[in-house]
Amino acid sequence: MTTSQHGDERAILRTDGLTKRFGGLTAVDDISFRLPAGEIRCLIGPNGAGKSTFLKLVTGTHRPTEGTVHFDGEDITDLKPHVRVRRGMSLKFQRISTYRELTVEQNLRVATQRIHDGQDATRRIDELLDLIGLTAEREAVAGSLAHGDQQWLEIAMAMATEPKLLLLDEPTAGMTIEETRETGELIQDLVREGMSILVVEHDINLVRQVADRVTVLNQGSMLMEGTVAEVTGNEDVKRIYLGKQAEGTA
Numbered sequence: 001m002t003t004s005q006h007g008d009e010r011a012i013l014r015t016d017g018l019t020k021r022f023g024g025l026t027a028v029d030d031i032s033f034r035l036p037a038g039e040i041r042c043l044i045g046p047n048g049a050g051k052s053t054f055l056k057l058v059t060g061t062h063r064p065t066e067g068t069v070h071f072d073g074e075d076i077t078d079l080k081p082h083v084r085v086r087r088g089m090s091l092k093f094q095r096i097s098t099y100r101e102l103t104v105e106q107n108l109r110v111a112t113q114r115i116h117d118g119q120d121a122t123r124r125i126d127e128l129l130d131l132i133g134l135t136a137e138r139e140a141v142a143g144s145l146a147h148g149d150q151q152w153l154e155i156a157m158a159m160a161t162e163p164k165l166l167l168l169d170e171p172t173a174g175m176t177i178e179e180t181r182e183t184g185e186l187i188q189d190l191v192r193e194g195m196s197i198l199v200v201e202h203d204i205n206l207v208r209q210v211a212d213r214v215t216v217l218n219q220g221s222m223l224m225e226g227t228v229a230e231v232t233g234n235e236d237v238k239r240i241y242l243g244k245q246a247e248g249t250a
């Protein structure tokens with residue numbers, strides 16, 4: 001089945017009927033999803049809604065029970081995670097996984113190794129340091145950085161391969177309000193670099209700051225999709241997820 005048959009060839013990421021069951025539990029239930037190229041999409045929903053499982057199906061960490069994943073027009077459902085990375089997909093997980101004993105620059109060098117060598121790598125590292133505002137910390141040991149800086153270093157590492165699609169799983173977990181706002185600015189800068197971004201995020205302020213559109217999951221299913229205003233104004237979304245958070249601010 002080709003992408004053009006669906007008339008949505010501009011989608012960088014597309015899932016059709018994507019389903020994942022763990023025994024009797026359906027963690028992701030028949031999700032048909034489209035992410036147009038160049039968009040920042042936030043994926044929200046209560047705990048256990050299936051957000052992380054959805055990301056893992058997209059990256060290939062999990063194999064779907066049913067359904068397909070297309071990336072940049074190609075069916076990647078059967079491809080292994082590292083092949084998906086080579087095709088231009090990159091993921092930053094929630095927990096920090098930088099090399100704590102290595103310097104900022106060494107961490108980025110490890111990450112760029114896969115596609116760059118020599119001078120190319122050095123140029124890309126300089127660009128990445130500039131992007132995350134850590135040029136002055138290039139010789140600092142990663143483990144000594146503030147929490148926010150470590151998260152940004154990891155985003156930069158995910159960016160090192162110049163992906164077409166960046167998947168972020170709660171990039172602002174544990175950040176201060178100011179760090180969260182700066183992370184939002186960083187995400188907007190990344191899209192200006194030509195990337196498409198899918199962010200799993202609990203912080204509704206970050207969602208408001210960056211999202212072109214929002215997809216809401218609940219109990220494995222897609223509850224709704226829309227602009228931030230549409231989603232935060234929706235009664236079902238308020239009831240199951242936003243609760244008091246949305247009142248007065250939506």
Ligand SMILES: Nc1ncnc2c1ncn2[C@@H]1O[C@H](COP(=O)(O)OP(=O)(O)OP(=O)(O)O)[C@@H](O)[C@H]1O
Pocket residue numbers: 022025026027045046047048049050051052053054
């Ligand atoms: N490997 C697994 N084996 C069995 N059940 C799993 C597995 N991974 C996830 N689940 C279950 O699938 C459901 C969806 O989990 P998932 O982690 O995708 O939700 P989530 O929306 O990311 O939640 P949170 O916001 O808490 O991270 C949950 O009920 C979870 O317990």
